[in-house]
Amino acid sequence: MRTSATALAVSFALILSFLTSSPARAEVGAVGAGTYENDSPAVTLSGDWALKTSTQDSAGSFAQLGGTGYAQISFTTSGIKWIARKSSSSGQADVYLDGVKVQTVDLYASATQYQQTVYEVSGLPETTHTLRIVRTGTKNTNSIGSSITLDALIAPDIYPPATPTGLTATPDSTGIRLTWTANTEPDLAGYRLYRANGTSSTWVQVQDAMILGTTLFDAGLDPATTYRYRVRAVDTSANLSPTSTVISQAPAPRPTFSAPTLSDCPTATVTPTDATQLRTALANASPGDVIRLAANTTYSFSWYTLARSGTATQPIWICGPRSAVIDGGGTSDGRGLRIDGASYVNVVGFTMRNAAKGLQVRSSSYIVASNLLIEQIGDEAIHLLSNTTDSMVVGNTVDGTGLGPDRAFYGEGVYIGTARENRCQYSNCQPDRSDRNVIAFNQIMNTTSEAIEIKAGASSGWVYGNSVDGTKMGSDHPAPIIVFGNQWVIEKNDIKNAVADGLQVWTADYELQYGLDNQILANTATNVPGLLARIGNLTKGTIVGCDNALAQQGRSNISCQR
Structure with missing residues (x-):
């Protein structure tokens, strides 16, 4: 076949263009x-x-x-x-x-x-x-x-996810737990939950951070208010779904933290006037007994112990005015008072001082320590341990701990549970389940260690309305309140003069099952140079309410919940 010169030239040009151009x-x-x-x-x-x-x-x-x-x-x-x-x-x-x-x-x-x-x-x-x-x-x-x-x-993606379904609400602790059915979109990013108070038309996004799962606990609510909720799904392009069906729910009633004062102490069944009589009364106590310490009397003895129980309707009382003093005889040894394996005991009103430990409660339940003055203590002032449960430490004054020889590191004000290295001595080598205890309305000052410390293993308690001052704490104790336990409510505490943060919540890398699901609500801070609440990076499920005050570096290192 004959080909023209022009056609050959065009074909050569196309081939040359193909060979010299950049490939796709x-x-x-x-x-x-x-x-x-x-x-x-x-x-x-x-x-x-x-x-x-x-x-x-x-x-x-x-x-x-x-x-x-x-x-x-x-x-x-x-x-x-x-x-x-x-x-x-x-x-x-x-x-x-x-x-x-x-x-x-x-x-x-x-x-x-x-x-x-x-x-x-x-x-x-x-x-x-x-x-x-x-x-x-x-x-x-x-x-x-x-x-x-x-x-x-x-x-861009302009199409929103489907409307979430199955929104339900259940009262729980200080608030309401919300759950809903998961969306199925492949580009789903998470959810936004909104709350309105009562009949208000104002809807508030409960937390700034995206909700990645299908449940959220809305903490710190007023039990006298009914709340309305709705949820929206969000995709990776920030498209919001239509709002879900609105549901309504009131929170569960809050627990009350009132505790007996000296005026509530019944008529004495025995009034010991010296150490020997007090030891005898404690050794022989039975349900309904009222051991009233005498005014202007010092009971000088170490290791006073009560190992007897009352009942729910007939508790044992140990009470007395502030001028009645249990003196432990020195800050290097002994206890002011130990309650051991007992239940339903009220300890009210008097003073404990000059002992290695103030009040120690072991393996007990339904113990009330209220309106006591505990001062000049070698180690910790009040210690609930060895699976002590359902007890209250309310309205006490703690002034001066960690005064024993080389004991500043151990000078906690109120200490719940047992350190890991001591578990074989106090809790059968297991985490100390000192659960459902209340620490409320105490004034705690001049402690060389934490004002309040909750150890891993202790769960489901309240730290409420306490006034804590970290002025005397050493640099190795950065926060007056520290929590390693689960499901504690830390609410309305007034925190002053911290080394670093107001309070801290931690999960140890060797016990990832603890330090979880705590609630930090409406606490205040004065002269706190760090954060009000520092949450450890291994800690899961802890809520920091936006109603907490701002410390000098802010409220918290995690997003707050409104």
Whole structure:
């Protein structure tokens, strides 16, 4: 077959163009919502595209094409945006959507314009689509060139998730526990929960942080108020679903923390006047007995012990005025009073001082320590341990601990549970389950260690309305209140003069099952140089209410709940 010279020349030119042009970048498949820069693997570039750096373009670069070629992306979202640079030397490009030409875009501008949306389409079904941008070689008559540019391609998602269903509410502790049915969208990011008080039309987002699961505990609520809730789902493009059905719920009633005072102490059944008589009365106590210490009397003896129980209707009382003093004889040894294996005992009103430990309660339940003055103590002032449960430490004054020889590290005000290294001595080598205890309305000052410490193993208690002062605490005790236990409510405490933070909650790396699900609510801070509440990075489920005060570095290192 004879071929003309002209045809041969054209064929040679096409072959040469194919051999010298840049190959197309490999396809990576359809992509979801996101911003895809000019050098993204999701963007196919065919032709001699030049990549140029520039701080004025998206991600610091743009691509420019001066010859034959195109840019292409496949996407699954409801729309796409082409971001480009417009200039006096730019030309025109044809835009194809799913193989159909939809627009010719002119990139000319008399002065350079950066990060311009030059083409946009929305409202597409969320199936696979392909956008192709083809350089035409044509230009505006005012342009001095015909190149085209690609800065980025943005695939937005405008379709919200489905409305969440199955929202339920259950009263729990200080608030309400909300649960709902999980959405199934593949691009689901989480949920937003909203609350309205009573009949109010104002809805408040319960927490700033995205809710990643399908449950949230809304803490610190007023039990006299009925609350309304609704939830919305959020996808990875920040689209919000319609609101769920609204539900209503009131919180459970709060526990009361009143405790007996000296005026509540019944008529004495025995009034010991010296140490021997007091030891005898304690050894022989029975349900309903009232051991009243005499005014202006000092009972000088170490290791007073009660190992007898009362009943719910007939507790044993040990009571007396402040001028009745149990003196332990020195801060290096002994206890002011030990309650051992007992239940239903009220210890009210008098003073304990000058002992290694003030009040120690072991393996007991339903013990009330109220309106006591405990001062000048070698180690800790009040210690509930060895699985002591359901007891109250209310309205006491603790003044001066850690005064024993080299005992400053152990000078806690109120100490719940047992340190890990002591468990084989006090709790059968197991975590000390001193659960459901209340520490409320105490004044705790001049402690060399934490004013209140809750050890791992102790759960489901309250630290409420206490006034704690960390002035005498050493630098190795950074917070007046420290919690390693689970499900404690730390509420309305007034914290002053901390070394660092007001309170801390920790999970030890060797006991990840503790330090969880605590509630930090409405606490105040004065002269606290760190955070009001520092939550350890291994700790899960702890709530810090936005009603906590701000310390000098802020409220907390985690998002607060409104």
